[in-house]
Amino acid sequence: MKIFIAGHRGMVGSALVREAEKRGGSEILTATREELDLLDQAACQQWLQDRKPDQVIIAAAKVGGIHANSTYPAEFIYENLTIATNLIEGARQAGVGRVLFLGSSCIYPKMAPQPMPEDCLLTSPLEVTNEAYAIAKIAGLKMCQHYRAQYGLMYHSAMPTNLYGPGDNYHPENSHVIPALIRRFHEAKERGDAEVTIWGSGTPRREFLHVRDLAGACFHLLDQDDPPDWVNLGVGEDVTILELAKLVAKTVGFEGEIKTDPSKPDGTPRKLLNVDLLKKTGWSAQIPFAAGMAGAYQDFLATLDKGTARL
DSSP: EEEEEEETSSHHHHHHHHHHHHHHEEEOOOOOOTTTTOOOOOHHHHHHHHHHOOOOEOOOOOOOOOOHHHHHHHHHHHHHHHHHHHHHHHHTTTTTTEEEOOGGGGGGGGGGOOOOOOOGTTTSSOOOGGGGHHHHHHHHHHHHHHHHHHHHHEEEEEEOOOEEEEOOOOOOOTSHHHHHHHHHHHHHHHHSSSEEEEBOSSEEEEEEEHHHHHHHHHHHHTTOSSSSSEEEEEOOEEEEEEEEEHHHHHHHHHHHHEEEEEOOOOOOOOOOOOHHHHHHHTOOSSOOOHHHHHHHHHHHHHHHHHTTBOO
């Protein structure tokens, strides 16, 4: 069994590699950006033809938080669309029998019912701040669905909620909320700041899944003979952004005041996934949030010491 994990250097991809290594019994194929440009259709097709993996997991993506999605929408839609189409069609041409495409919970409408079931997809408008990214991910999901229907290939998708854990991106502007808060509170503690201000009102609710749980869920789905065309990957519980900030501050050891800035955008009011379909397949999240957060902070400190943190 040969498994190609596209995007193996990212937080998700590296967790998938670790999970595959832990499971054993498979040859893990990876390629750096220098070895394979996923935006080059011909190169993707040739690479897959030459190596002929049995399975492909598409974890490669251009990702970021509200600021990055709002600032670079053209890049987000182009790069994510291109990665999806190149790898899905390239896999078909290379005779790959199984593809797992990873999307995001942002594919669902801004005002979707909460928690969000899989069948609310495309029922109303998307959140404007990440529309470009969401449309690209919806296209990849639909490609897998239609390739499965027309060609009889086991191409299917998983839609994770917000992720966190080892290997995250801590860039001050282009990161997601947990790594951004970890860095902000850590640096505030180091400086001895009396307060930290977070974006928005603090009232939006978000769900968070540890990346190790995500990896376990992905391989669980790959073990299924007849998985859903797409399935939500989450924990089924959420917290407010202010509650999250308080947990990060406690984990980091910041004892100052936490203020909100309502002049900054909140994004979607709530993003909680309905995970009933996932549970029916026999899987549920294992890592408690507080324990996962503590581990994420320890990984941040370790990468700072090594000089490998993605800052």
